[in-house]
Amino acid sequence: MQFLPVNRQDLEARGIDQPDFVMVSGDAYVDHPSFGPVIIARWLEHHGYSVGIIPQPDWRSTADIEKLGRPRLAFLVCAGNVDSMVNHYTALKRRRHDDAYSPGGRSGMRPDRATLVYCNLIRQAFEGVPIIIGGIEASLRRLAHYDYWDDRVRRSILLDSRADLLIYGMGERPSVEIADALSAGIPVSEITYVNGTCFKASNLEDVVDFVEIPSFEAAARDKKSYARAFMVQQENQNAMNGKRLAQRHGPGYVVQNPPAQPLDQETLDAVYDLPYMRAAHPMYEEPIPAFSEVAFSITSNRGCFGSCSFCALGFHQGRIIQARSHESILREAELLTRQQDFKGYIHDVGGPTADFRFPACDDQLERGPCPGRQCLFPRPCGKLRVDHGDYLALLRKLRRVPGVKKVFVRSGLRYDYIVLDKDPTFLKELVAHHVSGQLKVAPEHVSERVLRLMGKPGHDVYSAFKRRYSQANRExxxxxxxxxxxxxxxxxxxxxxxxxxxxxxxxxxxxxxxxxxxxPTPGTLSTCxxxxxxxxxxxxxxxxxxxxxxxxxxxxxxxxxxxxxxxxxxxxxxxxxxxxxxxxxxxxxxxxxxxxxxxxxxxxxxxxxxxxxxxxxxxxx
Structure with missing residues (x-):
């Protein structure tokens, strides 16, 4: 195993004269599956493409952008694991003094609106090279969106960045499909058919089966139009039957293809079984704080059917749960035990919501999530599958892995989902084995009116969970x-x-x-x-x-x-x-x-x- 190439010497050592792709990332280079740009780079490598990476390039000149040369197929651009404006500013719009995704936690290692800046640097350095943008910043800004920091509606980031294609959501499927098309000689302007992408169009003559939503101009001047556009976009965030969307921007259009299909378990396992170095690149002399948080944690699933109004997970990862197999997770646990700094503690086993291991119901696998309805709110759906058995079995297996002393659960647990479970075994074992002194949960508020707007259960549900948790601790x-x-x-x-x-x-x-x-971050109902x-x-x-x-x-x-x-x-x-x-x-x-x-x-x-x-x-x- 080795790190991805970061300079010409690395390319030469691998016998690569010209990489197929160059990934430009706003994060420091940590070769670990918790870092989205690295997952895409490794996945493309797995499919036979050579990929170099330029982490946190100096944006004051094109020198860093040029150091791997012109890629054969395209530049891939990602602002990082976090929107660059959220990374830089607090909710009160005050500048943050640190950056967890930079060496030593230093701020100032990436520009504001990093996707735009990196793309413009590439255009200066390499005329005509295809540019494909992705990651959370691009995904949540794919159509006209309210920007809290400018306090106005901004155009699709696809236009402002001057990129050729935008990948939204989880990018494994679309990135390989685009790579295969480019490698086959198809011009990037003709790759308009890949699900999970947005493209530019001068007109809609060749676009089929689409819904046109209020234009950027209408959304910017009329808030009702903005709300309508948002709701249509949210209702079609469904890989099973979502419609293609078109939004006029000036003389042309941005077209959003339907979401990419969720990964099946075999493919998701393959993504996390890739040969990650599980370390920061040795060029860094200081630790990367974000890596310290996840170095001994395991991602077990994707997606969330909780649908909280203030959360963009449904807009990005989707509402359909995708879970890794026990075997894949156990292989990763065994890898952790061989890490030099591993002390016997797995810090977390989870994802957006740790205790979701299945789609909310069997219908989701055929029709996708119900439009206009939520699985847990305002009352749990009658078809909701409430079952902690698989997650509990997984945790029991992890506790038995040689070299593992303790397995903690620190990512989100849905306390309302736990309350619905009539079998108390999971909560008891959670308290007995998987809590490190304190358990963090998110009731968010107590006002029933505010909770309804948040898409959260009533405060009585949290009170019920609190009683059960206290009782389990006493017992x-x-x-x-x-x-x-x-x-x-x-x-x-x-x-x-x-x-x-x-x-x-x-x-x-x-x-x-x-x-x-x-x-108010892009892509959420609450921001609307x-x-x-x-x-x-x-x-x-x-x-x-x-x-x-x-x-x-x-x-x-x-x-x-x-x-x-x-x-x-x-x-x-x-x-x-x-x-x-x-x-x-x-x-x-x-x-x-x-x-x-x-x-x-x-x-x-x-x-x-x-x-x-x-x-x-x-x-x-």
Missing amino acids: LHKKQYLVPYYISSHPGSTLEDAVQLAETIRNEGVVPEQVQDFY MYFTGMDPRTGRPVHVPKGREKELQRALLQYSHPKNRAMVVEALQLCGREDLIGFDKKCLVRPLEGRPANRGHGKGGTGRNGPRPAPKGRRKR
């Missing part, structure tokens, strides 16, 4: 804690809702050191609500917290931080909830100097020296 004589994740300022959330959430946090004794402020001020499913208006209110809602979730005290007081006064300002045990914050206060005498109040501490035994998040 097993364990002291393991539940860490709930909450989102502030989601569309639909008012200040009153945020106060209700803050009171719940107070009652639960949780002290969240980090809060997930709602982030944020931009349009309406629920696109119903057309009803939705309150959208912005500006100062957004900051106040975030402060309420961290009411115990001294720096937030003035904002918490301001928010409570705006809501008419001065009863929560004072020294009583129910109060969230003590008053500002010179202000009247609620001076109750209950135990555990805030006191004069600061906020009430969390109860003993609780861990800070």
Whole structure:
């Protein structure tokens, strides 16, 4: 095994005069299946194509772009595992000081809007070379989309990047199909038939079986048109029967072919069985933080039928679960035990949702996910298959692998799916063997109205799970804690809702050191609500917290931080909830100097020296 070529010397050592493809990535080069660009490069290599990689090129000149020469077939461009704007900016649009996908966690190793910048550099250096863009940044910006950082609707990234083709979703199938077509001499302008891709068209004369959605211009000036375009796109995110979509942009069109078919288990196994080095390239002297997080973790599945409004997984990976076989996962576990730094602990076995191992129902394999309906919300579908048996059997096998001391589950677990399981065995074994002191789950909010907009179950479902989790820990004589994740300022959330959430946090004794402020990223239903001020499913208006209110809602979730005290007081006064300002045990914050206060005498109040501490035994998040 060896790393992919990163310079001319590497190409010469392999006897490659001209690589078939050159992959340009916004991430540092870590040869591991958790890094999307590497998966595609290795998959193409598996199919007989030579691939070089240029990680994090200097975008101030074309020198790095030119170092592997002109590829025989095409450049492949990916901004990295994360949208470059999300990578660079917080939800408050403040510049981040680090980048987990860069050596030493340093920021500034990739440009804003990396896909556009890299493509323009390639056009400067190599006239006429085909450029194919992919990855999360391209996938979620494939048609007209609201851009939070510009606060406007932007054109398809296919046009702004001047690329020739765009691969959206998971790219294994379309990348090989495109490679075979290019290798056969088909011009890139004629490769318009590959599912999972978008292409440019001057007219629609040769496009068949399509639905035309509101144009970029209409979506940019009229929010109802934008909402209609989004909903049609979401309803056709179905590999089994999704329609081809066409959207006018000025004098031409961007056409989105139907999604690529999900990978069958044999193919998914083959993807993860590729000869990855499972290490950062030796050219780096500093560690890559993102790799440290996943070095001893195993991806067991893809896709998610949870369909949370604020999540783009359904728009990118799709709603149909694709799971690796036990044999493939066990082979990877055995590989981990031979790694020099492996200490016996598998940090995670999961994916977008760890405990989903099958499609939601048998119908999905024939017709795909039901348009306009969700599997778990607002109530679980009667056809939903609730079964943790396969996942439980997998975890038991992993625990028996020689050299493995402990197997943890740290990626997303759907607590509402666990609650639906009438067999308590999975939860008991999870608590007994697979929790590392605390289990993180995501109830997200407590307001029933906000939860409905989020596509999340009612708070009573989380309360039921919390009771069962606590009971399982008591029965097993364990002291393991539940860490709930909450989102502030989601569309639909008012200040009153945020106060209700803050009171719940107070009652639960949780002290969240980090809060997930709602982030309007491309490709989500919630972002459509944020931009349009309406629920696109119903057309009803939705309150959208912005500006100062957004900051106040975030402060309420961290009411115990001294720096937030003035904002918490301001928010409570705006809501008419001065009863929560004072020294009583129910109060969230003590008053500002010179202000009247609620001076109750209950135990555990805030006191004069600061906020009430969390109860003993609780861990800070």
